[in-house]
Amino acid sequence: MAKSEEMTLSKLAALHASEYQPVDVERIKHAVREILLAVGEDPDREGLLETPDRVARMYAEVFSGLHTNPAIHLQKLFTQKHDEMVIVKDIEFASCCEHHLLPFTGKAHIGYLPDGKVVGLSKLARVVDVVAKRPQVQERMTETIADLIMSEVQPRGVGVIIEASHSCMTIRGVRKPGAMTITSAVRGLVKSNPMTRNELMTLVYNKS
Numbered sequence: 776m777a778k779s780e781e782m783t784l785s786k787l788a789a790l791h792a793s794e795y796q797p798v799d800v801e802r803i804k805h806a807v808r809e810i811l812l813a814v815g816e817d818p819d820r821e822g823l824l825e826t827p828d829r830v831a832r833m834y835a836e837v838f839s840g841l842h843t844n845p846a847i848h849l850q851k852l853f854t855q856k857h858d859e860m861v862i863v864k865d866i867e868f869a870s871c872c873e874h875h876l877l878p879f880t881g882k883a884h885i886g887y888l889p890d891g892k893v894v895g896l897s898k899l900a901r902v903v904d905v906v907a908k909r910p911q912v913q914e915r916m917t918e919t920i921a922d923l924i925m926s927e928v929q930p931r932g933v934g935v936i937i938e939a940s941h942s943c944m945t946i947r948g949v950r951k952p953g954a955m956t957i958t959s960a961v962r963g964l965v966k967s968n969p970m971t972r973n974e975l976m977t978l979v980y981n982k983s
């Protein structure tokens with residue numbers, strides 16, 4: 776086995792070992808039954824009998840990103856001379872706002888300037904999925920993705936833009952359907968060079 780391959784495998788093993796504790800399904804079931812009682816429902820009526828179990832399985836899925844290290848997806852790099860920006864845009868995601876545990880959904884756009892190595896395009900979308908499947912605020916989600924790409928792919932720069940609609944703002948509270956939140960995180964040359972940053976915005980939003 777080549778030395779670099781050995782390095783990658785031991786790093787992958789370390790990343791897997793750093794996974795968090797799995798979801799406690801029984802505890803969620805108990806908590807959901809308590810919520811049903813607290814709102815004045817009868818958790819023993821037929822329609823609700825399986826609800827605690829369904830909600831527990833739903834949270835295990837929606838928060839599965841707590842138990843996966845997204846860096847796992849950025850370990851396989853390909854040597855490729857490509858001086859210009861690589862952009863994957865319109866990566867749809869669903870996340871969960873950590874303030875209300877309600878979904879926020881939208882699209883992520885990622886652009887990076889390779890430095891002799893590129894990463895598989897699908898891996899950028901996989902990283903978005905892992906980071907989205909945690910209790911989140913949009914700002915931290917954006918920064919986390921940018922930092923991961925910087926540290927694992929080591930490009931000359933990266934920019935991440937996320938646009939999302941927060942259901943805690945649409946179906947409750949201030950009730951502003953249609954309001955979109957846009958966040959960005961830029962690193963390296965994408966941060967320091969206005970022309971590079973403009974190129975990313977132009978390519979993402981198709982404006983010249």
Ligand SMILES: Nc1nc2c(ncn2[C@@H]2O[C@H](COP(=O)(O)OP(=O)(O)OP(=O)(O)O)[C@@H](O)[C@H]2O)c(=O)[nH]1
Binds near residue numbers: 874912914941
């Ligand atoms: N910055 C940020 N705020 C968020 C995000 N998701 C939800 N929020 C906001 O989190 C805030 C929580 O405010 P609080 O005053 O503690 O809670 P609240 O009384 O339920 O607030 P309202 O939504 O205004 O009714 C709200 O303003 C939400 O709009 C996010 O991803 N980023």
Ligand SMILES: [Zn+2]
Binds near residue numbers: 872877941943944
């Ligand atoms: Zn919220």
